[in-house]
Amino acid sequence: MTQPRLGFIGIGLMGDPMTRRLLQAGFAVTVWNRTAEKCASLNEAGATVASSIAELVSGVDVVMLCLANTAVVEEVVFGTGGVAAHGRSGQHLVDLSSSDPAATRHFAERLAEACGMRWVDAPVSGGVAGAEAGSLAIMCGGEEADIAAVRPLLAPLSARVTHMGSVGAGQVTKVCNQMIVGCQAAVIAEMVALAEASGVDASRLTEALAGGFADSKPFQILTPRMAAREFDNPAWHLRTLLKDLDMAVAQSQRAGSGTPMTGLAAQLMRTHVGHGHAEHDPATLVESYRRTEG
Numbered sequence: 001m002t003q004p005r006l007g008f009i010g011i012g013l014m015g016d017p018m019t020r021r022l023l024q025a026g027f028a029v030t031v032w033n034r035t036a037e038k039c040a041s042l043n044e045a046g047a048t049v050a051s052s053i054a055e056l057v058s059g060v061d062v063v064m065l066c067l068a069n070t071a072v073v074e075e076v077v078f079g080t081g082g083v084a085a086h087g088r089s090g091q092h093l094v095d096l097s098s099s100d101p102a103a104t105r106h107f108a109e110r111l112a113e114a115c116g117m118r119w120v121d122a123p124v125s126g127g128v129a130g131a132e133a134g135s136l137a138i139m140c141g142g143e144e145a146d147i148a149a150v151r152p153l154l155a156p157l158s159a160r161v162t163h164m165g166s167v168g169a170g171q172v173t174k175v176c177n178q179m180i181v182g183c184q185a186a187v188i189a190e191m192v193a194l195a196e197a198s199g200v201d202a203s204r205l206t207e208a209l210a211g212g213f214a215d216s217k218p219f220q221i222l223t224p225r226m227a228a229r230e231f232d233n234p235a236w237h238l239r240t241l242l243k244d245l246d247m248a249v250a251q252s253q254r255a256g257s258g259t260p261m262t263g264l265a266a267q268l269m270r271t272h273v274g275h276g277h278a279e280h281d282p283a284t285l286v287e288s289y290r291r292t293e294g
Contacts, residue, residue: 089116
């Protein structure tokens with residue numbers, strides 16, 4: 001059986017290692033990125049670089065997106081010369097981005113009407129390390145037949161693929177994931193600062209609490225960076241986490257479900273972003289609580 005030809009749009013922190021995993025699995029992958037230079041090393045790794053979205057879409061069976069936010073997804077799919085203008089019936093679009101659930105449902109309907117393409121929302125969790133190792137958790141929304149069609153493409157990227165329901169359900173699940181991550185990041189910052197202010201060596205917290213109820217991946221990743229004041233080369237950005245928390249609050253308003261903790265975490269992060277930390281590691285949140293020397 002011939003493998004589907006893949007197109008990948010969005011060669012960033014996550015898109016680059018995911019594309020490499022697909023190439024290593026033997027898939028033919030064509031890539032496109034708004035900043036074309038980011039595709040150069042993937043070309044050396046075996047990917048074909050398209051000069052336009054139209055060129056990419058015309059030569060593939062599945063279009064995969066990994067983009068910054070909902071607005072960028074809309075622009076790439078429905079903007080001038082976008083995916084919708086060149087797609088065809090029988091193709092699938094797999095959105096690996098973290099996008100707004102309501103917008104995702106609307107996008108799926110628009111795309112089907114425009115060109116007949118099928119939409120699967122497949123946001124991921126696990127960060128850059130998970131993308132590099134192929135151990136991402138992927139939560140999907142879409143029709144059963146569409147999920148079945150794209151599962152083999154997601155296998156090289158993931159430890160687990162879970163079908164959560166109709167289109168948009170994957171994005172709701174990712175919002176739930178980010179609520180936990182964001183609230184943890186906020187309280188971990190408070191916790192590290194409290195330990196330091198109380199004369200406790202914060203660098204030993206991960207050792208002391210490993211395996212207990214407080215242990216988690218965000219705790220294991222963020223706490224050492226906060227304690228060591230190591231904020232260079234962030235694997236994720238505060239603006240991205242804030243965007244996801246804002247989507248959670250918006251979804252809560254639609255669903256009539258309260259999210260007071262998430263709303264507070266978002267406001268704390270918005271203040272920190274407003275102080276110039278949008279592109280910085282969420283670990284920098286601890287600086288908001290540290291005492292000023294002198």
